[in-house]
Amino acid sequence: MSTATTPAHQRPADALRDGDTAARPAPSTGARRLGGVAGWVDDRTGAAKGVTYLMKKVFPDHWSFMLGEVAMYSMIVCLLSGVFLTFWFVPSAGETIYHGSYAPLQGIQMSEAYRSTLDISFEVRGGLIIRQIHHWAALMFVVAVSAHMFRVFFTGAFRKPREINWVIGTILSLLAIVEGFAGYSLPDDLLSGTGLRAMEGFMQSTPVLGSYLAYMVFDGPFPGSAIIPRLYSVHVLLIPGILIALFTAHIVIVALQKHTQYPGPGKTEQNVVGFPVLPVYAAKAGGFFFIVFGIIALMSALVQINPIWGYGPYDPSPVTAGSQPDWYMGFADGALRITPGWLEFHPFGYTLSLNVALGALGLIPVMYTITGAYPFLERWVTGDTREHHLLDRPRNAPVRTGLGMAAMTAYGVFMFAAGNDIMAVLLHMSINDITHFFQVGLFVLPPLAFWVTKRICLSLQRRDRDMVLHARESGTIIRTAHGGYFERHDGIDEFERWPLVQHEAVAPLELPAGTDANGVASPTARSERLRARLSHFYFKDAVNPVTPAELAAAHPGPHEEEVPALEHDADHFVGIEQDHADGVGAPRH
Amino acid sequence: MTTGMSDHSADIAPADHPSHPAELARTAPTGQLPARFENPGLPTHIPRMADLDEKAARRAEKQVAALFGLSILGTLGFIASYYLVTEHGSVFVPGIGLMRAENLALGLCLAVSLLGIGLGAVHWAKTLMPDTEVVELRHPLRSSDEDRQALVTTLREEGRKSQLGRRPLLKYSMLGAMTLFPATLTWQLVGGLGRLPHNDLSTTEWNGRYLGGGKWQFVPKRLMRDPENTPIKASDVVIGSVFHVQPEGVLDMTEGKLEAKGKAAVLLMRLNPSDIRSTKELDWSHDGIVAYSKICTHVGCPVGLYEHQTHHLLCPCHQSTFDVTNDCHVIFGPANRPLPQLKITVDSEGYLISAQPFEEAVGPSFWERGS
């Protein structure tokens, strides 16, 4: 490890820090004590070297890398506040009569689960803030996991060697929503009970085994008294256990593979440029945990969430108008709303309820399988088997970016479809029209999003090329002595240029011969043709970066001095020569 | 480029083996110009105020200390509010709405306590800790070829000592035992989790008296208002009104009440007999009073939004709409089947009663419900 530049001058701030640690020769008592404790541990574990290595580990800095951190911290807040809740929550469907301090529910019959959640909210001092923190943290967790996933997708961070972490992340995201649904169902209020009622309907729609499955999960007819305690053990033990195990693997792999970084001057496939864990990253990341927790606390103080006392205890017969699940379940609810009823069939006196099963049972597995498989599909299509540690700028992978936007659009259609009733009221439109709009939109909007996104990416790439070739448009029009006009171009220096030209030129895979040696169409040849076609789809419109030759050609003869002029601007930057000598900051060949 | 094959070779080859079309697409160098631009290396580090000026550094130190101090105040405030802000009164939060005072005080103090630490630490890191970027080199993740080979060799050589390959009896009996053993725990789990549905899903309390063993004996039951638990006279039901109904006895149950309600819930409405377009519906009605299952045939939400003018029933969950004038056929939404109708009549005292059980299973579809 080496620092790229050594500060030329002694900075005054160093003086501050100098006070913290004594001069080298004689270790201070503090240092000796630390050494003593560390020595005790190291004698028994031999961890000194590993810990030193970890403390010096470098992490690159970028706002988008904090999305994963937000996910991690809000999960920790969930775990922490969840443990608090377990001290008061009673996971039981046992009937009881309410005698607490919330007057409107006095004397009402309800389950222990609902009563204890009321008690957390009204009787336990500060209980409500813990409940609200738990729920807000859960929402934040799912938002952050999704945003983090999109960052990874659009920058191509899932490419080799990071496919394993992509798959783990996909599972984590699935577990997050299942965990959220299980938790949301625990208080046994009217809204969450209605959600469970629908869940039971989903299970019944399973072909052949539906009623058995539902009776197994609910231990008999709905609602029964088994589902709350069962969900409880799923919510506080089973899924958190898997979450923590997978999350740990996720983080260990990140450390092992080292973080990716955005392309930029001095950043290569062979290095990581950033800040060491100690002290900078520890302070920033540690501080950030408190900031995330603080923001969750702030939201919990100011904005009410899931006021279960207003809904009343669960009862299968009263109507809940406009029941809406937590946002991350919206897409599944929306899918149910736009699946047409004619998809229920009645073959041979049996009922095949695809109008429910497609959206309720099929969507999530299909969605998550495609997500999990994407890195492997892309790799097959592009034929790119190399390691990647520099991220793609999304515009430089127009087809991937387009596919991502198409997927987000499809998700958005499902999610907004869950609000079709609310939209009908707000927009004064017929709910039929809105539902039909979403039904058609599901097939039309994603391809449209793909096309628009790809066009935008391509034109951004062209703009990058223009920027490199013709520098930056200054907006200043200059009149020449001869009466002509031209726009003055301010130059860009090579540090500004590098991000625009660093990516690779690409071309589709060649179409292989369609037949094998004997002239027989072989199955492999067929799959290769498919692959070549997909590769063509992936790469065909590629806009490749400017090459030095193109730049030279764009500034021929007389103007030549304009171009390299900036590169002569050498006092602008130092240490390049020596970086190259170090083998640090040199581009790969 | 050749395919599959080269994928594998590329896996073992050095990371920058030119197997990617990108590599192949590189234009050959023209003249002495390279095919690609050179990475210019890291730009110069620009020192911050606090690096150059001890006064700025002192200022930063004070700011950080102030933030930490704020956090301490937040913590003290939390403890104070824990004892002081105890009533359940609400406070108006501008732009947001009413919040309970206790929750607001505790939450805000907690937020200050946390944010003080967080913002302090980040400010500290940004102003006083080194901001010179550090470069760490990556090393290839893959092990050396020898190490890989050694692993394969070890696995094979040492594995061979088990004699598994040479003794098929051993191999297949072990495979058999290992595949079957999970059946033990699975059996316990699946067997113990729930009971079998039998004909549960196809029967409701309207079936009459339960005889055991899945058999019922039909007895007419009065239609009772839910939740008042009072019987309904035909004359009480006027056009445009809707009654939420449970069979007699269900609301008095001490056990299994919710399960019974969940299946037996019925909606009672009165239509002008001439508006009823289905002869079966008319036959099963009493003087234009019709009773339909309240449990949506989609996934089971209680259907309960009744439009008086159109006589449509709307399910709040996914907006399936049922036409009461036409035997509750679905006219919109994801449900497929009409709501099952309950045949009703009146008893000697003029109260509405069931004339027979539901003819089909109520609620969401399942495979063996019959079509």
Ligand code: HEM
């Ligand atoms: C990390 C993922 C987690 C998520 C996404 C999550 C989500 C939720 C949600 C949305 C609720 C409903 C809260 C409400 O508004 O009433 C809930 C309730 C609950 N959670 Fe969690 N939770 C998580 C982890 C945990 C853990 C680790 C525990 C315990 C060790 C826990 C214990 C509880 C308890 C006891 C309740 C019911 C009490 C109540 O609702 O007030 N949770 N959870």
Ligand code: FES
């Ligand atoms: S449950 Fe009634 S429409 Fe879905």
